[in-house]
Amino acid sequence: MIGLQQQIKLVKRPVGTPVKEDFEFVQAPIGEPAEGEVLIRTIYISVDPYLRGRMNDVKSYIPPFELDSVITSGVIGQVVKSKSAKFAEKDVVTGSLGWQEYSVAKDSSIRKIDTNLAPASAYLSVLGMTGLTAYFGLLDIGQPKEGETVVVSGAAGAVGSVVGQIAKIKGARVVGIAGSDEKIKYLKNELGLDATVNYKTDDVKTALAEKCPDGIDVYYENVGGEIGDAVLPLLNKFARIPVCGAISAYNNEEADIGLRVQSYLIKTSSVMKGFTVGDYASRFKEGSQALAKWLQEGKLQYEETITDGFDQTIDAFLDLFKGANLGKAIVKVSELE
Numbered sequence: 309m310i311g312l313q314q315q316i317k318l319v320k321r322p323v324g325t326p327v328k329e330d331f332e333f334v335q336a337p338i339g340e341p342a343e344g345e346v347l348i349r350t351i352y353i354s355v356d357p358y359l360r361g362r363m364n365d366v367k368s369y370i371p372p373f374e375l376d377s378v379i380t381s382g383v384i385g386q387v388v389k390s391k392s393a394k395f396a397e398k399d400v401v402t403g404s405l406g407w408q409e410y411s412v413a414k415d416s417s418i419r420k421i422d423t424n425l426a427p428a429s430a431y432l433s434v435l436g437m438t439g440l441t442a443y444f445g446l447l448d449i450g451q452p453k454e455g456e457t458v459v460v461s462g463a464a465g466a467v468g469s470v471v472g473q474i475a476k477i478k479g480a481r482v483v484g485i486a487g488s489d490e491k492i493k494y495l496k497n498e499l500g501l502d503a504t505v506n507y508k509t510d511d512v513k514t515a516l517a518e519k520c521p522d523g524i525d526v527y528y529e530n531v532g533g534e535i536g537d538a539v540l541p542l543l544n545k546f547a548r549i550p551v552c553g554a555i556s557a558y559n560n561e562e563a564d565i566g567l568r569v570q571s572y573l574i575k576t577s578s579v580m581k582g583f584t585v586g587d588y589a590s591r592f593k594e595g596s597q598a599l600a601k602w603l604q605e606g607k608l609q610y611e612e613t614i615t616d617g618f619d620q621t622i623d624a625f626l627d628l629f630k631g632a633n634l635g636k637a638i639v640k641v642s643e644l645e
């Protein structure tokens with residue numbers, strides 16, 4: 309396929325909160341697949357908070373993005389040309405691909421998705437990386453039991469909304485923390501959480517103590533900062549804290565300093581454990597099957613904030629830090645055929 313396409317490159321390392329000038333739209337030729345490769349038209353791009361970390365030139369669990377290179381994240385696409393026996397034209401696939409309108413990918417780096425089970429975008433949300441993050445972090449580290457109190461921050465986001473629902477499935481009492489009235493309504497009315505805290509309008513310490521009269525058994529940490537600090541004094545004996553994310557600190561230039569955790573953990577014999585979803589790669593099949601089953605049984609709902617247009621990708625990414633998304637933030641680049 310001969311022609312030109314748009315790509316998005318990281319051209320500056322953001323200082324603090326990223327700005328549009330850190331990125332650049334460039335034109336580039338659409339690639340040609342070689343033997344064992346396919347050409348994919350981008351349908352959906354996943355924008356995720358963790359990408360902010362990859363924009364810094366620091367060692368982490370995944371290497372940083374290189375300057376002047378195309379940003380990559382989870383993508384859903386449709387095969388337009390195949391030089392692989394494993395894929396045919398029109399197959400709908402997912403993989404870690406570039407922020408560009410077309411990608412050439414090795415057949416071993418992508419997989420087909422079943423759009424009869426759920427719409428394609430769900431493979432970036434409830435059935436994708438964020439759903440799996442919720443599943444493994446909560447069940448493997450949090451281990452919620454019937455009647456226990458589970459608190460989740462970032463509760464109306466991609467990971468948090470799935471965490472809250474799985475905790476309910478397991479019979480826990482769930483308290484969700486989020487940053488707008490619309491999100492609070494969603495948590496109560498749509499997800500059926502037992503209690504909520506709006507961290508922007510409530511006094512978090514007081515509100516959380518009120519909403520957790522029996523203390524906290526599991527705190528699923530998505531945001532870090534002062535919200536996490538408000539949880540520690542309320543921990544019950546043998547509490548579990550899966551540390552999934554700390555979005556409130558991702559744009560900080562200074563170290564993120566809060567309560568020292570040791571005495572709280574000692575007093576309550578609690579466990580605080582960081583993880584990345586990649587730790588569970590060998591169990592992704594189990595997680596995907598469980599999430600798909602709950603989805604089919606109507607036990608799991610999901611919300612997506614889909615922004616239309618490749619030219620809106622950077623705005624959709626920056627909006628994550630403003631809390632503009634309900635559920636998973638996704639950019640729609642083109643239509644499925």
Ligand code: NDP
Nearest residue numbers: 357465466467486487531552553554555556583584585631
């Ligand atoms: P979300 O869909 O939750 O989007 C981000 C949300 O974070 C916003 O909507 C906003 O909601 C909230 N937020 C933004 N800034 C702040 C702030 N300063 N303080 C508190 N809340 C804030 O994103 P994801 O579900 O994709 O990710 C949630 C967390 O999980 C992130 O920290 C992410 O890095 C982490 N993560 C970790 C993974 C792992 O493997 N460990 C994998 C995937 C995600 P609100 O309106 O409520 O403020």
